[in-house]
Amino acid sequence: MNPIDELRAARPAHLGDAPVDERTRAAELSYAMSQPRRARSRRRTRPAWGISLAGAAAVAAAAVVVTGTGGTAPRAPDVALPAVTASTDAPKIELSAREVLLAAAENADRQPDGTGAFWHTVSVSRNLYRAEEGGYLVEDRSRSEGWTPRATGGDQWARSRSLGARPVTEADEAAWRQAGSPAEIRVEMSAKRIGPALSTSPGAAKTSHTPLVDGDKVFWLGRNVTMKDLRALPSDPGRLKAWLLRSYGGHGTESDGERMSADLWLFTVSAGLITDMPVTPQVRGAAFRMLAELDTVELVENVTDAEGRQGTAVAIEQEVRAKVTDEEHAGVVRNRLIFDESTGRALANDSVVVKPGGLQAGFEPGTVWHSTVVLEAGWTDSKP
Known part of the structure; x- marks a missing residue:
């Protein structure tokens, strides 16, 4: 799904109908994805962007063609992480993605609500x-x-702030200085398209609020859902998977014309549920157990998120396409859900270039081209 095209077609409720430039869409993508979209008609509600903050990494991959198939997900037996001694002579214990996810599920179950x-x-x-x-x-x-x-019946509040653009490495900073240390940096959106000028200075915080869609819809989880829906989700992985798949139609979360496998669709939606949706700890554990049964999910150990926190990731690959002028460019990205094994809490979601193409055509394999880190997710009695 191309994030720019998707956001153009599905503006979140809190942003209104005014046109927004490309930079604003990129900068506020993570918040936009946590908002349900108003129904276009009473007969059908188009999928919204509220896949939660997690979708920023998975959906921002600009996928149009996705391969792979889904499968059933009976509840797996509980598995605990085996103990590893501190001896340097001890052999390294290799764990599968399934084993790590099941252990994370156990730890997620024990977190306070x-x-x-x-x-x-x-x-x-x-x-x-x-x-x-x-x-x-x-x-x-x-x-x-x-x-x-x-x-129900209340307002949803949002606050966003640009933190500014900056060169990534010391070599990039040297090149920036060589270019005259511009306060605004004009960037490429692809090999043949120039994007917006990014300011190197932080912006002012902007706070807004809007009534809930239909008075009670709070997130997108395959369909627009209420807080009551989220709090009542089944804690059995098989039932949770069945509940989610009732909204799956063989395509992506927004466009009927782009095919998406059941595995990738479940990974994308479930990553949002795990990352920052107000579900019970037991439902979060069930989501981990459900992902453990997907054959296309891979384990990535010793991952450091953009805030420098170390964790473990599970990942799924996605084919991406983007049309630049009259040419279509295809590539592959790996969408990762990074979490803390000891607590089952999500740390971040990101997308890594595997095969350059689409909007990632100008990046080397292994480049993390988008990330969303979660700093806080919990209940409070205070509002802005």
């Missing part, structure tokens, strides 16, 4: 670009904060 009037989230999103002049890499950062009411 909490109470409060609002579900509060704080995240930082990073998007990578290449400068038009000098070709150095630029990281554009933004901070998003959201308050979702537990009760």
